[in-house]
Amino acid sequence: NAGVTQTPKFRVLKTGQSMTLLCAQDMNHEYMYWYRQDPGMGLRLIHYSVGEGTTAKGEVPDGYNVSRLKKQNFLLGLESAAPSQTSVYFCASSYSYQTEETQYFGPGTRLLVL
Amino acid sequence: AQSVTQPDIHITVSEGASLELRCNYSYGATPYLFWYVQSPGQGLQLLLKYFSGDTLVQGIKGFEAEFKRSQSSFNLRKPSVHWSDAAEYFCAGFNDYKLSFGAGTTVTVRA
Numbered sequence: 001n002a003g004v005t006q007t008p009k010f011r012v013l014k015t016g017q018s019m020t021l022l023c024a025q026d027m028n029h030e031y032m033y034w035y036r037q038d039p040g041m042g043l044r045l046i047h048y049s050v051g052e053g054t055t056a057k058g059e060v061p062d063g064y065n066v067s068r069l070k071k072q073n074f075l076l077g078l079e080s081a082a083p084s085q086t087s088v089y090f091c092a093s094s095y096s097y098q099t100e101e102t103q104y105f106g107p108g109t110r111l112l113v114l
Numbered sequence: 115a116q117s118v119t120q121p122d123i124h125i126t127v128s129e130g131a132s133l134e135l136r137c138n139y140s141y142g143a144t145p146y147l148f149w150y151v152q153s154p155g156q157g158l159q160l161l162l163k164y165f166s167g168d169t170l171v172q173g174i175k176g177f178e179a180e181f182k183r184s185q186s187s188f189n190l191r192k193p194s195v196h197w198s199d200a201a202e203y204f205c206a207g208f209n210d211y212k213l214s215f216g217a218g219t220t221v222t223v224r225a
Contacts, residue, residue, distance in 0.1 A: 004157075031211070033213075040123070040217055041217055042215035042216055042217045042218050043158075043204070043215040044215075045212055045213070048211070048212065050211065058212065090157060090158065092213075102148075102163060103160075103213060104160075105150075105157040105159075106157055107156065107157045
Protein backbone atom coordinates (compact mmCIF):
# COMPACT_ATOMS: atom_id res chain seq x y z
CA ASN A 1 0.00 0.00 0.00
CA ALA A 2 1.90 3.02 -1.29
CA GLY A 3 -0.68 5.63 -0.27
CA VAL A 4 -0.46 8.77 -2.39
CA THR A 5 2.37 9.02 -4.90
CA GLN A 6 3.37 11.90 -7.17
CA THR A 7 5.35 11.94 -10.40
CA PRO A 8 7.78 13.59 -11.03
CA LYS A 9 9.49 14.65 -7.81
CA PHE A 10 11.23 17.61 -9.42
CA ARG A 11 11.03 19.39 -12.75
CA VAL A 12 12.49 22.45 -14.42
CA LEU A 13 10.52 24.11 -17.21
CA LYS A 14 11.05 27.06 -19.46
CA THR A 15 8.36 29.70 -19.72
CA GLY A 16 5.70 28.59 -22.18
CA GLN A 17 6.39 24.86 -21.90
CA SER A 18 3.71 22.45 -20.87
CA MET A 19 3.73 19.53 -18.49
CA THR A 20 1.51 17.16 -16.57
CA LEU A 21 1.86 16.15 -12.95
CA LEU A 22 0.53 12.76 -12.01
CA CYS A 23 -1.03 11.83 -8.70
CA ALA A 24 -1.95 8.25 -7.91
CA GLN A 25 -3.59 6.74 -4.85
CA ASP A 26 -4.20 3.10 -4.01
CA MET A 27 -6.64 3.60 -1.15
CA ASN A 28 -9.80 3.62 -3.28
CA HIS A 29 -10.48 7.21 -2.23
CA GLU A 30 -13.27 9.13 -3.87
CA TYR A 31 -11.92 12.63 -3.37
CA MET A 32 -8.64 13.96 -4.69
CA TYR A 33 -7.06 17.41 -4.47
CA TRP A 34 -4.21 19.45 -5.91
CA TYR A 35 -2.56 22.14 -3.79
CA ARG A 36 0.34 24.49 -4.30
CA GLN A 37 2.59 25.58 -1.47
CA ASP A 38 4.38 28.90 -1.51
CA PRO A 39 6.42 30.47 1.32
CA GLY A 40 4.29 32.30 3.85
CA MET A 41 1.02 31.29 2.20
CA GLY A 42 0.39 27.78 3.41
CA LEU A 43 -1.26 25.41 0.97
CA ARG A 44 -3.80 26.72 -1.51
CA LEU A 45 -6.26 24.52 -3.31
CA ILE A 46 -5.96 24.55 -7.11
CA HIS A 47 -8.55 22.00 -8.22
CA TYR A 48 -10.29 19.03 -6.70
CA SER A 49 -12.34 16.04 -7.73
CA VAL A 50 -15.24 14.40 -5.91
CA GLY A 51 -15.20 11.30 -8.07
CA GLU A 52 -14.11 9.73 -11.32
CA GLY A 53 -14.93 11.99 -14.24
CA THR A 54 -15.65 15.07 -12.11
CA THR A 55 -13.49 18.09 -11.31
CA ALA A 56 -14.04 21.46 -9.67
CA LYS A 57 -12.11 24.69 -9.21
CA GLY A 58 -10.44 25.56 -5.97
CA GLU A 59 -8.97 28.78 -4.69
CA VAL A 60 -6.28 29.35 -7.37
CA PRO A 61 -7.29 27.47 -10.56
CA ASP A 62 -6.06 29.90 -13.24
CA GLY A 63 -3.34 28.49 -15.50
CA TYR A 64 -4.07 24.89 -14.54
CA ASN A 65 -6.28 22.12 -15.85
CA VAL A 66 -7.07 18.74 -14.33
CA SER A 67 -8.53 15.42 -15.33
CA ARG A 68 -9.80 12.42 -13.39
CA LEU A 69 -10.33 9.71 -15.98
CA LYS A 70 -9.62 6.93 -13.52
CA LYS A 71 -10.57 6.87 -9.87
CA GLN A 72 -7.01 6.29 -8.71
CA ASN A 73 -5.38 9.03 -10.80
CA PHE A 74 -5.66 12.81 -10.76
CA LEU A 75 -3.66 14.75 -13.35
CA LEU A 76 -2.64 18.39 -13.08
CA GLY A 77 -1.69 20.13 -16.32
CA LEU A 78 0.12 23.33 -17.06
CA GLU A 79 -0.52 24.29 -20.66
CA SER A 80 1.88 27.24 -20.80
CA ALA A 81 4.08 27.48 -17.73
CA ALA A 82 4.84 30.85 -16.17
CA PRO A 83 7.44 31.78 -13.54
CA SER A 84 4.57 32.48 -11.12
CA GLN A 85 3.84 28.77 -11.19
CA THR A 86 7.15 27.96 -9.57
CA SER A 87 6.02 26.17 -6.44
CA VAL A 88 5.76 22.89 -4.61
CA TYR A 89 2.69 20.95 -5.65
CA PHE A 90 0.96 18.51 -3.33
CA CYS A 91 -1.71 16.01 -4.13
CA ALA A 92 -4.07 14.64 -1.49
CA SER A 93 -6.92 12.19 -1.32
CA SER A 94 -9.74 11.33 1.05
CA TYR A 95 -12.41 8.66 1.25
CA SER A 96 -15.62 10.61 0.93
CA TYR A 97 -17.28 13.95 1.20
CA GLN A 98 -18.05 13.33 4.86
CA THR A 99 -16.08 15.85 6.80
CA GLU A 100 -14.75 13.27 9.23
CA GLU A 101 -12.44 11.93 6.60
CA THR A 102 -8.79 12.87 6.69
CA GLN A 103 -6.85 13.98 3.66
CA TYR A 104 -3.69 12.00 2.95
CA PHE A 105 -0.89 13.86 1.21
CA GLY A 106 1.71 12.84 -1.32
CA PRO A 107 5.40 13.78 -0.99
CA GLY A 108 5.15 16.75 -3.35
CA THR A 109 6.53 17.85 -6.71
CA ARG A 110 8.95 20.76 -6.88
CA LEU A 111 8.49 22.78 -10.05
CA LEU A 112 10.81 25.53 -11.20
CA VAL A 113 9.76 27.66 -14.17
CA LEU A 114 12.53 29.74 -15.68
CA ALA B 115 -14.58 34.18 4.50
CA GLN B 116 -14.24 31.12 6.65
CA SER B 117 -10.61 30.48 7.42
CA VAL B 118 -7.87 29.77 9.89
CA THR B 119 -4.98 32.03 10.83
CA GLN B 120 -1.68 31.31 12.51
CA PRO B 121 -0.35 34.48 14.15
CA ASP B 122 3.21 33.24 14.63
CA ILE B 123 5.42 32.84 11.59
CA HIS B 124 8.42 31.45 13.47
CA ILE B 125 9.01 30.12 16.97
CA THR B 126 12.28 29.07 18.54
CA VAL B 127 12.21 26.77 21.54
CA SER B 128 14.85 24.97 23.56
CA GLU B 129 14.93 21.20 23.55
CA GLY B 130 12.96 19.92 26.53
CA ALA B 131 10.91 23.09 26.85
CA SER B 132 7.19 23.26 26.21
CA LEU B 133 5.73 24.41 22.91
CA GLU B 134 2.44 26.09 22.06
CA LEU B 135 1.40 27.03 18.53
CA ARG B 136 -1.57 29.30 18.03
CA CYS B 137 -4.41 28.86 15.57
CA ASN B 138 -7.53 30.99 15.29
CA TYR B 139 -10.51 30.13 13.18
CA SER B 140 -13.42 32.04 11.75
CA TYR B 141 -16.21 29.61 11.00
CA GLY B 142 -19.86 30.18 11.69
CA ALA B 143 -20.74 26.70 12.81
CA THR B 144 -18.64 24.19 14.75
CA PRO B 145 -15.60 23.77 12.57
CA TYR B 146 -13.65 20.68 11.73
CA LEU B 147 -10.04 21.48 12.55
CA PHE B 148 -6.74 19.80 11.91
CA TRP B 149 -3.06 20.19 12.69
CA TYR B 150 -0.50 18.95 10.16
CA VAL B 151 3.28 18.83 10.39
CA GLN B 152 5.71 19.11 7.51
CA SER B 153 9.34 18.14 7.98
CA PRO B 154 11.85 19.70 5.58
CA GLY B 155 11.42 18.35 2.05
CA GLN B 156 8.52 16.13 3.07
CA GLY B 157 4.78 16.02 2.60
CA LEU B 158 2.22 16.80 5.27
CA GLN B 159 1.48 14.42 8.11
CA LEU B 160 -1.67 14.64 10.21
CA LEU B 161 -0.98 15.25 13.90
CA LEU B 162 -4.54 15.41 15.18
CA LYS B 163 -8.06 16.47 14.33
CA TYR B 164 -11.14 17.86 16.07
CA PHE B 165 -14.70 17.30 14.95
CA SER B 166 -16.80 17.39 18.11
CA GLY B 167 -16.95 16.14 21.68
CA ASP B 168 -14.03 16.41 24.07
CA THR B 169 -12.31 19.74 23.48
CA LEU B 170 -8.86 18.36 24.35
CA VAL B 171 -7.60 16.22 21.50
CA GLN B 172 -4.62 13.91 21.69
CA GLY B 173 -2.48 13.31 18.64
CA ILE B 174 0.64 11.53 17.55
CA LYS B 175 4.20 12.32 18.64
CA GLY B 176 3.03 13.58 22.04
CA PHE B 177 1.05 16.54 20.69
CA GLU B 178 -2.32 17.70 21.92
CA ALA B 179 -4.65 20.54 20.99
CA GLU B 180 -7.46 22.30 22.78
CA PHE B 181 -10.56 23.65 21.08
CA LYS B 182 -11.85 26.82 22.73
CA ARG B 183 -15.04 28.12 21.20
CA SER B 184 -15.04 31.27 23.35
CA GLN B 185 -11.66 32.26 21.95
CA SER B 186 -12.11 30.80 18.44
CA SER B 187 -8.85 28.99 18.95
CA PHE B 188 -7.37 25.55 18.40
CA ASN B 189 -3.87 25.75 19.84
CA LEU B 190 -1.34 22.94 19.55
CA ARG B 191 0.83 22.01 22.52
CA LYS B 192 3.64 19.69 23.46
CA PRO B 193 5.01 19.50 27.02
CA SER B 194 8.62 18.70 26.10
CA VAL B 195 10.05 19.35 22.65
CA HIS B 196 12.56 17.06 20.97
CA TRP B 197 15.02 18.15 18.29
CA SER B 198 13.04 16.07 15.79
CA ASP B 199 10.04 18.37 16.29
CA ALA B 200 11.75 21.05 14.23
CA ALA B 201 9.37 21.44 11.29
CA GLU B 202 6.63 23.59 9.87
CA TYR B 203 3.18 23.23 11.41
CA PHE B 204 -0.08 23.99 9.68
CA CYS B 205 -3.52 24.47 11.13
CA ALA B 206 -6.40 23.74 8.74
CA GLY B 207 -10.16 24.02 8.76
CA PHE B 208 -12.59 21.94 6.72
CA ASN B 209 -15.61 23.42 4.98
CA ASP B 210 -17.53 22.66 1.81
CA TYR B 211 -15.40 19.60 0.95
CA LYS B 212 -12.19 21.61 1.16
CA LEU B 213 -9.38 22.25 3.59
CA SER B 214 -8.23 25.82 4.17
CA PHE B 215 -4.73 26.11 5.58
CA GLY B 216 -3.10 28.71 7.73
CA ALA B 217 0.19 30.20 6.56
CA GLY B 218 2.16 27.90 8.84
CA THR B 219 4.48 28.27 11.83
CA THR B 220 8.10 27.24 11.54
CA VAL B 221 9.51 25.73 14.72
CA THR B 222 13.23 25.79 15.39
CA VAL B 223 14.58 23.70 18.25
CA ARG B 224 17.84 24.77 19.84
CA ALA B 225 20.04 22.47 21.88
